[in-house]
Amino acid sequence: RKLADPNNRINMVHFDPNYIIYDSTTDTTYLRGRLLGKGGFARCYELLDLNSNKIYAGKIIAKTRIAKPHQRQKIVREVELHRDLKHKHVVEFHSYFEDDENVYIVLENCPRKSLVHMLKQRKVLTEPEVRCHLKQLVEAVKYVHNQNIIHRDLKLGNMLLNDHMELKIADFGLATRIGYEGEKKMTVCGTPNYIAPEVLQKRGHSFEADVWALGCVTYALLLGRPPFETSTLKETYVRITSNNYSIPQTVSQGAKSFIQKCLRHDPDQRPTVEELLSDDFFTSGFMPKSLPSTCCTNAPKFPVYARL
Numbered sequence: 001r002k003l004a005d006p007n008n009r010i011n012m013v014h015f016d017p018n019y020i021i022y023d024s025t026t027d028t029t030y031l032r033g034r035l036l037g038k039g040g041f042a043r044c045y046e047l048l049d050l051n052s053n054k055i056y057a058g059k060i061i062a063k064t065r066i067a068k069p070h071q072r073q074k075i076v077r078e079v080e081l082h083r084d085l086k087h088k089h090v091v092e093f094h095s096y097f098e099d100d101e102n103v104y105i106v107l108e109n110c111p112r113k114s115l116v117h118m119l120k121q122r123k124v125l126t127e128p129e130v131r132c133h134l135k136q137l138v139e140a141v142k143y144v145h146n147q148n149i150i151h152r153d154l155k156l157g158n159m160l161l162n163d164h165m166e167l168k169i170a171d172f173g174l175a176t177r178i179g180y181e182g183e184k185k186m187t188v189c190g191t192p193n194y195i196a197p198e199v200l201q202k203r204g205h206s207f208e209a210d211v212w213a214l215g216c217v218t219y220a221l222l223l224g225r226p227p228f229e230t231s232t233l234k235e236t237y238v239r240i241t242s243n244n245y246s247i248p249q250t251v252s253q254g255a256k257s258f259i260q261k262c263l264r265h266d267p268d269q270r271p272t273v274e275e276l277l278s279d280d281f282f283t284s285g286f287m288p289k290s291l292p293s294t295c296c297t298n299a300p301k302f303p304v305y306a307r308l
């Protein structure tokens with residue numbers, strides 16, 4: 001069987017022929033590749049589909065790790081919410097299967113990892129870059145909300161980049177479906193990273209919790225740290241519930257007002273994701289159509305006219 005197409009040479013050195021994974025539901029054989037990291041119950045690996053020669057990212061969850069019914073239910077929920085989503089900026093759900101030992105979730109590969117890695121390298125991003133990433137993010141979240149789903153864990157680690165530097169939101173492990181107009185969720189099984197005050201206080205939450213998280217992400221990308229960060233989780237929660245944060249003067253008026261709208265304490269005062277798309281932060285400055293992969297390591301030099 002041809003293992004690597006000479007045109008788009010796959011570096012086979014990462015794929016260990018001793019680790020064959022067979023998906024009987026689609027008669028697909030995978031070679032397990034590099035360990036990508038851990039996410040929740042899962043150990044994540046590159047998977048080479050030997051039928052198509054394509055590389056995917058696989059979440060492999062040992063059945064021993066999800067022996068209890070409510071643990072298994074969490075995986076089932078994640079799959080049920082993610083599998084029907086199809087959008088350019090949402091990670092593609094490829095397949096889900098199991099064998100005697102494991103449960104497998106096979107997802108689109110995002111070789112340029114997440115915005116966490118980019119920010120670690122760059123410390124802060126330029127405003128044009130943030131506009132570009134945020135536009136893709138807001139489009140993705142608008143699509144998800146239109147499916148009556150709240151992501152509930154929008155954070156830099158769930159914002160992945162493919163080879164073309166296109167942004168994809170990942171991980172529907174804390175997501176939930178709104179069953180009827182105006183439904184408010186009272187609990188989350190897990191702790192969202194950029195948790196909104198109404199979620200913390202269990203006062204009932206909905207789509208607005210994702211808008212809050214987008215405000216936190218925007219702040220973090222521009223300033224290199226989240227808006228409510230302190231040395232203890234308790235103190236951070238106090239700042240969130242008392243809406244105690246500040247935006248340095250280095251931030252433009254457009255970006256500042258975008259962040260302030262998303263971080264309004266009262267969820268009913270926050271703009272919807274739809275309204276965010278027409279916020280003048282997106283129109284108040286240069287908006288690159290795409291970003292070069294050099295942005296993963298160095299600040300881009302936008303053409304001079306872009307700054308005038």
Ligand SMILES: CC[C@@H]1C(=O)N(C)c2cnc(-c3ccc[nH]3)nc2N1C1CCCC1
Nearest residue numbers: 036037038044057091107108109110111170
């Ligand atoms: C599989 C889990 C998660 C994920 O959801 N996707 C889609 C993904 C895609 N490519 C990658 C990927 C990283 C480097 C090459 N591909 N990683 C993904 N992750 C990472 C793995 C470890 C933590 C989150």
